[in-house]
Amino acid sequence: MSARTSARTPSLRSERDLQKIAATVLRLAKTHGIREAEVQIDESIEALTRFANNAIHQHVAEHGLVVSIRTVVDARTARVTTNRIDEDALRDAVQSAASLSAQQPKDSHLLPMLGKQKYRSVRRFHPGTAALSAEDRARAVRSACQLAEKQGQIAAGIFSSGQNHCLLANSRGLSAAHRQTHATFSATMQQGSAASWAKGNAGDYRRFNPMELAKTASEKAARAQNPVELEPGRYTVILEPAAVLDLVGFLFYDFAATAVADKRSCFAGRVGKPLVGENIGISDDVYHPDQLGMPFDGEGVPKQRVQLVEHGMVKNLVYSRQSAKQAKTRPTGHGFALPNEYGEAPMNLVVGGGNVPIEQMIASTPRGLLVTRLWYIREVDPYEKVMTGMTRDGLFLVEQGKVTRAAKNFRFNQSILEMLRNVECLGPASRAAGEESFEMVVPPMKVAAFHFSEVTKF
Amino acid sequence: MWDFCSRALETARVRGATYADVRVMHQRQRILTTKNRRVGTLGQSESLGLGIRVVANGAWGFASTDNLTLDGVAACAAQAVAIAKASALAKKESVQLAPEGTQIDSWQGPCLKDPFEIPVETQLGLLLVVDEEMSKVKGVTLTETDMQFRKVDSWFASSAGSRIHQRKFVSGCGIVAMSFQGDAMQKRSYPNSFGGQHILGGYELIEAMELLKHAPRVAEEAVALHSAAQCPETTGTLILGGSQLGLQIHESVGHPIELDRVLGQEANFAGTSFLTLDKLHNLQYASPIVNVVADARTEHGPGLGTFAYDDEGVPAQCIDVIKNGEFHGYLSSRETAHLVGLSRSGGTVRAEGWNRLPMIRMTNVSLLPGQWTLTNLIADTDDAILMDTNRSWSIDDRRYQFQFSTEIAWEIRGGKKSRMLKNPSYSGITTDFWNSCDAICNADEWVLWGTPNCGKGQPMQVMGTGHGASPARFRNVQIGKAFAKQ
Numbered sequence: 023m024s025a026r027t028s029a030r031t032p033s034l035r036s037e038r039d040l041q042k043i044a045a046t047v048l049r050l051a052k053t054h055g056i057r058e059a060e061v062q063i064d065e066s067i068e069a070l071t072r073f074a075n076n077a078i079h080q081h082v083a084e085h086g087l088v089v090s091i092r093t094v095v096d097a098r099t100a101r102v103t104t105n106r107i108d109e110d111a112l113r114d115a116v117q118s119a120a121s122l123s124a125q126q127p128k129d130s131h132l133l134p135m136l137g138k139q140k141y142r143s144v145r146r147f148h149p150g151t152a153a154l155s156a157e158d159r160a161r162a163v164r165s166a167c168q169l170a171e172k173q174g175q176i177a178a179g180i181f182s183s184g185q186n187h188c189l190l191a192n193s194r195g196l197s198a199a200h201r202q203t204h205a206t207f208s209a210t211m212q213q214g215s216a217a218s219w220a221k222g223n224a225g226d227y228r229r230f231n232p233m234e235l236a237k238t239a240s241e242k243a244a245r246a247q248n249p250v251e252l253e254p255g256r257y258t259v260i261l262e263p264a265a266v267l268d269l270v271g272f273l274f275y276d277f278a279a280t281a282v283a284d285k286r287s288c289f290a291g292r293v294g295k296p297l298v299g300e301n302i303g304i305s306d307d308v309y310h311p312d313q314l315g316m317p318f319d320g321e322g323v324p325k326q327r328v329q330l331v332e333h334g335m336v337k338n339l340v341y342s343r344q345s346a347k348q349a350k351t352r353p354t355g356h357g358f359a360l361p362n363e364y365g366e367a368p369m370n371l372v373v374g375g376g377n378v379p380i381e382q383m384i385a386s387t388p389r390g391l392l393v394t395r396l397w398y399i400r401e402v403d404p405y406e407k408v409m410t411g412m413t414r415d416g417l418f419l420v421e422q423g424k425v426t427r428a429a430k431n432f433r434f435n436q437s438i439l440e441m442l443r444n445v446e447c448l449g450p451a452s453r454a455a456g457e458e459s460f461e462m463v464v465p466p467m468k469v470a471a472f473h474f475s476e477v478t479k480f
Numbered sequence: 481m482w483d484f485c486s487r488a489l490e491t492a493r494v495r496g497a498t499y500a501d502v503r504v505m506h507q508r509q510r511i512l513t514t515k516n517r518r519v520g521t522l523g524q525s526e527s528l529g530l531g532i533r534v535v536a537n538g539a540w541g542f543a544s545t546d547n548l549t550l551d552g553v554a555a556c557a558a559q560a561v562a563i564a565k566a567s568a569l570a571k572k573e574s575v576q577l578a579p580e581g582t583q584i585d586s587w588q589g590p591c592l593k594d595p596f597e598i599p600v601e602t603q604l605g606l607l608l609v610v611d612e613e614m615s616k617v618k619g620v621t622l623t624e625t626d627m628q629f630r631k632v633d634s635w636f637a638s639s640a641g642s643r644i645h646q647r648k649f650v651s652g653c654g655i656v657a658m659s660f661q662g663d664a665m666q667k668r669s670y671p672n673s674f675g676g677q678h679i680l681g682g683y684e685l686i687e688a689m690e691l692l693k694h695a696p697r698v699a700e701e702a703v704a705l706h707s708a709a710q711c712p713e714t715t716g717t718l719i720l721g722g723s724q725l726g727l728q729i730h731e732s733v734g735h736p737i738e739l740d741r742v743l744g745q746e747a748n749f750a751g752t753s754f755l756t757l758d759k760l761h762n763l764q765y766a767s768p769i770v771n772v773v774a775d776a777r778t779e780h781g782p783g784l785g786t787f788a789y790d791d792e793g794v795p796a797q798c799i800d801v802i803k804n805g806e807f808h809g810y811l812s813s814r815e816t817a818h819l820v821g822l823s824r825s826g827g828t829v830r831a832e833g834w835n836r837l838p839m840i841r842m843t844n845v846s847l848l849p850g851q852w853t854l855t856n857l858i859a860d861t862d863d864a865i866l867m868d869t870n871r872s873w874s875i876d877d878r879r880y881q882f883q884f885s886t887e888i889a890w891e892i893r894g895g896k897k898s899r900m901l902k903n904p905s906y907s908g909i910t911t912d913f914w915n916s917c918d919a920i921c922n923a924d925e926w927v928l929w930g931t932p933n934c935g936k937g938q939p940m941q942v943m944g945t946g947h948g949a950s951p952a953r954f955r956n957v958q959i960g961k962a963f964a965k966q
Binding site for chain 1: 513514515516518519520521522523524525526527528529531539540541542543544545546547559560562563564566567569570571572573599600601604608621622624658660663664665743744745746747748749751754835836837839871872873874875876877878880881883885903905907909938939958961962963964
């Protein structure tokens with residue numbers, strides 16, 4: 023695929039341009055007697071080519087810049103956000119933030135803004151991805167649709183690409199900036215009443231191959247014909263990475279120190295105790311080569327790699343500046359932009375993998391189910407972390423070490439904690455993309471006694 | 481704003497578009513929250529920009545920009561045309577739009593008290609008092625409150641000559657008490673969970689909700705749930721409270737009737753629908769007492785799906801979805817109407833903002849009231865479980881099999897509401913469930929609930945939808961599977 027630009031692709035402003043906007047905001051704040059002010063500027067250029075019924079049916083592009091201003095007035099803080107960047111609009115926004123700040127009680131927990139910090143360099147801007155044009159995406163989509171037609175299938179999906187630029191600065195001299203690109207290809211191939219799916223996401227579009235993803239979905243859709251209806255119950259499951267991602271991703275906020283303190287985390291009262299299998303390790307690591315994201319948090323604290331779960335035990339949580347102070351520890355660089363009631367969260371989860379490929383998991387399974395992806399996952403019991411949801415786009419019966427046929431989709435009601443106690447083996451971890459959680463680095467898993475409670479009609 | 485619209489439309493025409501429509505939108509928002517007697521979020525935002533949708537070479541293109549200058553919108557329109565021409569590289573058929581008249585109009589939605597004119601100090605003061613009141617109840621471990629307000633101005637113009645300005649206010653509020661004891665978390669919310677109640681209107685909603693009056697009950701019920709009996713696993717009679725029934729309508733009627741889903745356009749993400757085209761006028765969707773409409777007109781009420789014109793410039797309409805139990809109609813757009821034999825769009829197309837493509841969305845998909853008072857309905861029921869206030873919801877990607885759990889339930893025994901039950905849930909197959917409905921409460925119990933967080937599309941768009949419902953009774957329902965001992 024060539025990155026051509028015959029449908030003109032706009033480009034991001036320079037970092038200097040963003041710094042000028044930030045300097046204007048901080049100057050206006052100072053002029054209005056505001057001693058502490060913070061400004062975050064986010065510029066994004068996004069494009070998405072969407073296809074269904076073997077043709078492009080939606081094709082969009084957007085370009086926007088947002089300036090978000092936080093002021094502190096006498097130990098009280100508030101935020102005003104605008105996408106108008108002329109000086110009058112920025113002045114209005116500064117005054118509104120100061121006015122909002124003043125209309126509330128003092129907050130004795132509010133910390134002074136952070137001063138200048140040092141950040142580890144991450145390079146996540148890929149010019150080829152930024153330059154992907156509407157035609158580039160359309161040609162890749164056309165190839166996927168042609169494959170579907172050749173196989174007597176119907177293709178639907180997306181090919182998106184984009185670039186973002188963020189700058190955070192405050193009146194105490196902090197300045198942090200980050201640029202990155204990203205691209206996603208996702209294909210659903212439908213054959214009769216059956217379907218299957220594959221998805222890739224990366225900072226550099228060359229890290230995945232749209233046609234290979236389309237072929238994977240196509241081959242699985244062909245195998246998904248005439249599904250057998252099985253009895254609900256407990257099954258050994260082989261979860262492909264997208265299925266692992268979409269379940270384990272629901273743990274992310276439970277690792278927040280604020281959530282634990284608020285007693286709404288499933289780790290409340292359980293930190294430091296054996297909780298899941300010894301073969302489970304989970305970290306948050308924005309610096310992992312398969313991750314995307316900024317090396318600083320909403321207040322500008324440099325992000326740290328945090329080992330959250332080690333040998334089945336929750337070892338650490340993530341902290342904002344405020345929750346760290348309350349816990350008498352150091353912030354980990356996971357705080358959300360202030361003011362907020364949620365505190366912090368790890369957004370770059372890495373689940374440690376193993377060395378058992380999916381093929382070997384299947385070969386070692388007398389009877390079980392191979393799960394492509396999960397859908398519409400919601401929390402049923404927040405403390406046992408029981409989640410409900412459906413299998414979707416490719417559920418296959420495994421018998422005597424072989425995939426024998428497709429099965430009708432199940433509803434599950436399954437505790438994630440229990441599931442992580444029942445992991446029999448892990449495959450190599452890689453960046454995975456689903457639809458229920460943000461992208462993470464996860465392995466495929468073979469899990470015993472996964473609980474399916476009801477079956478649907480297809 | 482009309483100058484920007486005109487420049488964009490003219491540029492699109494010159495570049496080769498055979499049809500174009502443009503939306504300028506100015507959105508203002510205020511969000512206030514508290515947690516454990518302290519301010520949580522306090523913020524305001526505004527967003528102003530333009531999006532243009534064009535047909536060129538028979539295919540769609542859309543581009544958006546916040547650069548509101550004549551040159552900026554012209555460049556955006558040119559980009560939209562270039563994108564449409566790229567789309568034509570993978571085109572099956574040319575876009576065909578149902579005819580629609582030219583509309584020149586200006587409309588403002590209902591709003592008695594502009595929420596942006598009410599001081600933040602007053603709004604925050606109320607939330608802090610309510611939060612404090614819930615915190616006083618022993619056993620409560622977390623309290624949260626919120627208010628949200630939006631003011632949206634939109635200017636729509638099309639190459640067919642329409643010029644429509646609409647102004648809407650949207651207001652919402654809610655409170656939550658949580659209690660953590662031993663190994664369980666229980667929660668109660670008012671007036672609804674996941675953000676509370678939301679309407680097309682102003683601060684009058686906040687005053688009508690009487691948050692302070694309900695705060696002690698909400699907190700006491702959250703604690704009391706710990707000592708309540710577990711909802712049993714059984715097959716039996718279920719009575720659903722109005723807000724839960726509103727979500728049931730949303731998931732098992734509202735989404736399946738979206739024609740873009742039916743036609744496979746959402747197959748990769750939101751899913752498809754069991755309501756294939758052969759089922760139109762040919763499916764007993766529900767029992768004969770069930771009547772569901774999709775009504776965007778102001779006379780239906782101040783719902784999140786109420787407007788004067790949709791984002792294709794089509795006037796608001798009322799569509800019969802289920803009539804005397806039979807499936808009667810889909811939610812359609814100008815592009816999809818002809819596929820189901822309609823001469824005109826049903827007027828259900830909306831965009832989340834200026835930077836999003838308009839698409840088919842639920843309007844106010846409502847169950848029309850029946851004959852019963854809630855008191856009489858309970859008195860008429862020997863053995864049932866009454867469930868209220870959603871706690872979790874999930875349904876398959878064709879909208880057949882669902883499972884809901886609610887925050888609280890009560891046993892109904894011998895025509896009386898008796899003991900409280902914890903961890904209630906129910907599940908089923910959409911058409912089986914709706915065909916088991918044998919009683920619907922009357923208009924006195926009917927509330928137009930707002931669902932502010934309906935996600936659909938790629939890139940994702942979050943839209944508000946309305947769902948009118950009164951409590952109703954269902955027979956032979958699977959109850960308690962979610963928490964059943966495995």
